[in-house]
Every structure is written in C-alpha cells, then in structure tokens.
Amino acid sequence: xxxxxxxxxxxxxxxxxxxxxxxxxxxxxxxxxxxxxxxxxxxxxxxxxxxxxxxxxxxxxxxxxxxxxxxxxxxxxxxxxxxxxxxxxxxxxxxxxxxxxxxxxxxxxxxxxxxxxxxxxxxxxxxxxxxxxxxxxxxxxxxxxxxxxxxxxxxxxxxxxxxxxxxxxxxxxxxxxxxxxxxxxxxxxxxxxxxxxxxxxxxxxxxxxxxxxxxxxxxxxxxxxxxxxxxxxxxxxxxxxxxxxxxxxxxxxx
Amino acid sequence: xxxxxxxxxxxxxxxxxxxxxxxxxxxxxxxxxxxxxxxxxxxxxxxxxxxxxxxxxxxxxxxxxxxxxxxxxxxxxxxxxxxxxxxxxxxxxxxxxxxxxxxxxxxxxxxxxxxxxxxxxxxxxxxxxxxxxxxxxxxxxxxxxxxxxxxxxxxxxxxxxxxxxxxxxxxxxxxxxxxxxxxxxxxxxxxxxxxxxxxxxxxxxxxxxxxxxxxxxxxxxxxxxxxxxxxxxxxxxxxxxxxxxxxxxxxxxx
Numbered sequence: 001x002x003x004x005x006x007x008x009x010x011x012x013x014x015x016x017x018x019x020x021x022x023x024x025x026x027x028x029x030x031x032x033x034x035x036x037x038x039x040x041x042x043x044x045x046x047x048x049x050x051x052x053x054x055x056x057x058x059x060x061x062x063x064x065x066x067x068x069x070x071x072x073x074x075x076x077x078x079x080x081x082x083x084x085x086x087x088x089x090x091x092x093x094x095x096x097x098x099x100x101x102x103x104x105x106x107x108x109x110x111x112x113x114x115x116x117x118x119x120x121x122x123x124x125x126x127x128x129x130x131x132x133x134x135x136x137x138x139x140x141x142x143x144x145x146x147x148x149x150x151x152x153x154x155x156x157x158x159x160x161x162x163x164x165x166x167x168x169x170x171x172x173x174x175x176x177x178x179x180x181x182x183x184x185x186x187x188x189x190x191x192x193x194x195x196x197x198x199x200x201x202x203x204x205x206x207x208x209x210x211x212x213x214x215x216x217x218x219x220x221x222x223x224x225x226x227x228x229x230x231x232x233x234x235x236x237x238x239x240x241x242x243x244x245x246x247x248x249x250x251x252x253x254x
Numbered sequence: 255x256x257x258x259x260x261x262x263x264x265x266x267x268x269x270x271x272x273x274x275x276x277x278x279x280x281x282x283x284x285x286x287x288x289x290x291x292x293x294x295x296x297x298x299x300x301x302x303x304x305x306x307x308x309x310x311x312x313x314x315x316x317x318x319x320x321x322x323x324x325x326x327x328x329x330x331x332x333x334x335x336x337x338x339x340x341x342x343x344x345x346x347x348x349x350x351x352x353x354x355x356x357x358x359x360x361x362x363x364x365x366x367x368x369x370x371x372x373x374x375x376x377x378x379x380x381x382x383x384x385x386x387x388x389x390x391x392x393x394x395x396x397x398x399x400x401x402x403x404x405x406x407x408x409x410x411x412x413x414x415x416x417x418x419x420x421x422x423x424x425x426x427x428x429x430x431x432x433x434x435x436x437x438x439x440x441x442x443x444x445x446x447x448x449x450x451x452x453x454x455x456x457x458x459x460x461x462x463x464x465x466x467x468x469x470x471x472x473x474x475x476x477x478x479x480x481x482x483x484x485x486x487x488x489x490x491x492x493x494x495x496x497x498x499x500x501x502x503x504x505x506x507x508x
Contacts (some may be wrong), residue, residue, distance in 0.1 A: 003401035003402065003403065004401055005401070006401070006402070007401050029408075031405055032410065034400060034403050035400055035403060035404055035406055036399050036400060036404050036407070037399065059405055060403055061403065062404055088428070089430070097431075097436070097479060098427060098430055098431050099419070100426065100427055102421060117424050138409045142419060142430055143290045143417065144421060144425065144426060145290050146255065146260050146288060146289055146290060146291040146420075147257035147258055147260070147425075147429060148260070148261070149289060149315065151285055151288070151313055151314055151315070152289055152413075153282075153285075155410075156286065156409075156410065156413045159406075159413060160413060160414060160417045161413060163397065163399075163414045166400075167356060168295050168397060171398065172354065172398060173352060173354055173396050173398050175401060176343070176344070176352055176396055176449060177352050182351070208394050226352060246370040
C-alpha cells in the first residue's frame with residue numbers, strides 16, 4: 001500500500017505561539033506540528049527568532065520555521081480566522097466554556113475541511129495567555145491531566161493538541177499494516193475441524209468430553225485473531241501429528 | 255470544586271523504556287508520565303542511569319526516577335503483566351494486529367482498573383524495539399501521523415500515549431470550570447422577550463418583519479451559550495435603552 005498524503009485542508013489550521021521565550025520550544029513545536037501534518041506556524045513577538053537553537057530542535061521541520069509568519073500582535077495572527085482556540089490550564093472566569101481537546105478537535109477539523117481558517121493559540125511558557133489574548137479567542141481548551149502535578153512543556157502541549165487534531169483527520173495507519181493476513185472465520189473453522197480430527201486420531205478424546213474441549217479450543221482460536229500463515233503452521237503440525245501417530249516419524253535432526 | 259485525585263489503579267500501568275540511550279529522555283518521560291497521573295517507570299538496561307540530566311529534565315517528577323525499576327531484560331520488566339503493548343512505527347510482519355492508541359487505550363485502562371498489570375513498551379531512540387522485544391508483547395501500537403515526515407522524540411511519544419490513556423480515565427477538567435454560570439433556556443428566553451419589548455419601544459420594528467427578526471435573535475443567543483452575567487449586562491442595557499428613549503439620558507461622562 002502506498003503512503004497516503006496528508007490532506008491539503010490541514011493548511012487551514014495554524015499554530016500560534018504568543019510571545020514564546022525559548023527558541024528551543026519554537027523548534028520543537030515545529031517538529032511536533034510537521035509530524036502531525038501541520039505546516040502553518042505563526043509567532044507573535046517571539047523573544048528570539050530566527051535562532052540556531054530553534055533550527056537544531058526543529059530537525060527535519062526547519063522548513064516550517066523558514067515559512068513561519070512573525071507578527072507583533074495576536075490580533076494580526078488571527079486575521080482571517082473564524083475559530084481561535086486559546087490553550088489554558090488555569091481556571092478562568094466568564095469567558096467561553098472550557099473544552100478538552102477531544103471535544104473541540106472534531107469541530108476544528110470540520111471547519112478547516114470546509115475552508116475556514118482555524119487557530120490554536122498557545123501562550124508564553126511562564127505566564128500563559130494574557131486576559132486580553134484570551135478575549136481575542138472564541139474557544140477555551142485545556143489538556144486534562146494530573147491535578148496534583150501538571151507540567152506540560154510548550155512543545156509537549158503542541159504535540160498533544162496536534163496529535164488530537166490529526167486523529168480526527170481520518171488518515172489511519174493502514175499503510176503500516178500487513179495486508180490480507182487475517183484468517184476468515186471459515187478458515188479458522190476449517191482448522192478447528194482439522195484439530196478435532198487430529199485429537200480424535202491420536203486418542204486424545206478418550207475419557208474426555210470432546211464437545212466441551214472443542215468448544216474451548218474454538219473460543220480460544222476465534223479470540224486469538226489468527227493469521228492465515230499461523231493456520232498454515234498449525235495445520236501442518238496437525239498433519240504431522242497424524243503421520244507420526246501412524247508410525248511415519250522422520251529421524252529427529254535437532 | 256476540590257481538585258480530584260487520580261485513581262489508584264493507574265499504578266497498574268507501567269511505562270517501560272527499553273535500552274534508552276539519552277538520560278534526558280528518561281527525565282522528560284518521567285515528567286510526561288506524572289503529568290498524566292502515572293507513576294511506574296521501568297528501565298531496561300538504560301545506557302546511563304541515574305543521571306543529573308535525567309533529574310533536571312524530570313523537573314518535579316524526580317520521585318518517579320527515584321522509584322524507577324531498573325532491570326536487565328524486557329522479560330523482567332514484564333513480569334506479572336497481562337497486556338504488554340509494543341510501540342512501533344515500522345511496518346512489522348506476522349505479529350499482533352496494529353492498533354492506534356485510541357483503539358487500544360480503553361482496553362488498557364479497563365484492565366488496569368480490573369487489577370491487571372499492563373505495560374506500554376517503548377524501544378531505543380534510534381533502533382526502536384527489536385523483533386525479540388516485540389515478540390514478548392501481545393499488542394502492537396503505532397501513533398498516527400504524517401506519513402511523509404514522522405519524527406516523534408521518545409518523551410513526546412510517552413506524552414502522547416499517556417495523554418491518550420488519561421483521557422479514558424474519566425477524570426475531566428470540571429475543577430477548572432467556572433461553576434453555575436451558564437444561563438438556562440428560560441433565562442435566555444426571558445432576555446429575548448426583554449429585547450423584543452425594547453426594540454418595539456424604540457420603533458425598531460416599523461417597516462420590518464418583527465417575527466423574522468426575533469427568530470434570528472433567538473437563534474443567535476441560543477447558539478452563543480449565554481452566561482448568566484452576560485444576560486444581566488444585556489438586560490441592563492435594554493433597560494437603559496428604554497429610559498434613554500423616554501428622555502431620561504444621564505450626562506455623558508466619557
């Protein structure tokens with residue numbers, strides 16, 4: 001199977017970093033974004049940019065840094081945006097309702113797919129987003145976690161959010177899966193029949209409840225999610241058991 | 255609302271790092287784990303541990319490093335484990351079916367809640383898990399992402415997986431939400447009635463279709479998810495509009 005390509009509409013999702021202090025975080029955020037198929041990085045008054053440290057940490061995503069939009073204010077970064085989601089981990093009063101990423105992601109992806117520009121807005125590493133910055137946004141998102149210890153680095157937060165978005169894009173991991181290997185139920189049933197014959201042939205059912213035993217075996221092999229090649233091995237083994245029981249045992253070469 | 259506590263059964267989920275090369279990644283992984291409520295870190299033949307770099311990057315999660323289990327082989331790290339999920343981003347032949355984190359997480363959480371020990375197994379930064387290591391596991395997981403550029407640092411992968419697990423634990427962000435602020439539908443309806451009176455009072459409906467206008471207004475304010483305090487402000491404004499229309503205008507102090 002060929003590698004699928006990420007859909008073009010992901011260009012409609014921008015990651016906005018407001019006043020980031022550490023250039024390394026900008027680089028790591030770019031890497032996180034590109035890994036999840038995003039490309040549009042906006043930087044609002046970064047303390048230091050461009051920077052060699054950002055380039056190093058971006059690794060193969062340095063192209064996102066080169067095409068990053070650097071602006072003075074969050075308002076400029078949200079130009080043309082219909083839905084701007086402010087990332088926060090603080091309790092805030094009287095603004096938009098607070099959503100977890102999984103609640104919001106389907107809407108953001110659907111809007112981007114429909115041609116709207118959407119933004120995820122991340123605040124400064126130490127201070128988060130200011131009240132004024134949050135007020136420019138129309139969604140509030142918080143990543144759930146351990147209430148007693150919540151320490152999510154800026155780039156980690158970008159990774160989690162972009163992972164969550166990507167998981168709603170519908171681009172699975174089919175290209176990584178082995179193809180056509182799972183056995184069908186008739187193949188599993190065929191093997192179970194073969195196993196039953198074999199067990200009968202070698203006298204395994206004597207003084208045992210064959211029906212009950214086979215029911216357990218069927219349950220086991222149905223649950224196991226047998227692959228076709230595994231069935232070939234097991235049936236080959238059954239055949240050899242019967243031959244051996246009939247006296248046809250080849251010399252042991254082990 | 256008090257901060258909820260992470261449930262005890264999360265102690266039944268262990269993160270296993272097989273042959274990690276960089277002590278910094280061990281520290282960052284500990285921080286990622288603790289942020290998502292996990293505590294059981296197992297290290298299989300780490301290249302360097304303990305280390306000052308790991309402690310620094312663990313930040314407030316250095317307790318996880320101090321209580322980490324350091325063992326020689328993956329087999330030891332999986333002792334007592336019923337479900338071991340191998341993290342992989344490579345196409346692998348003839349093993350368990352490949353799942354994405356979201357497919358597997360509910361089972362892992364349910365088993366941990368039921369008292370079973372489960373493990374997420376991460377390979378070396380450069381080489382991933384060996385075939386022999388994967389064969390000790392009974393699940394295969396891969397994090398979906400950009401097929402053309404997939405560059406997920408070890409600690410980032412731990413963060414994504416532990417976020418995914420935590421999101422199935424059912425500990426939401428209720429403690430961060432403002433309480434009792436959303437207006438009820440009768441409060442919204444009350445305000446819409448007030449608005450209609452006001453519009454009528456100032457002659458806004460002349461030569462206009464009042465029914466259609468009010469239907470649009472109702473749709474808007476129902477969609478907006480009005481907060482109680484916002485209704486107070488809007489109703490105060492309506493009152494003042496009526497007063498002003500009746501000639502009761504206080505001097506403009508702006």
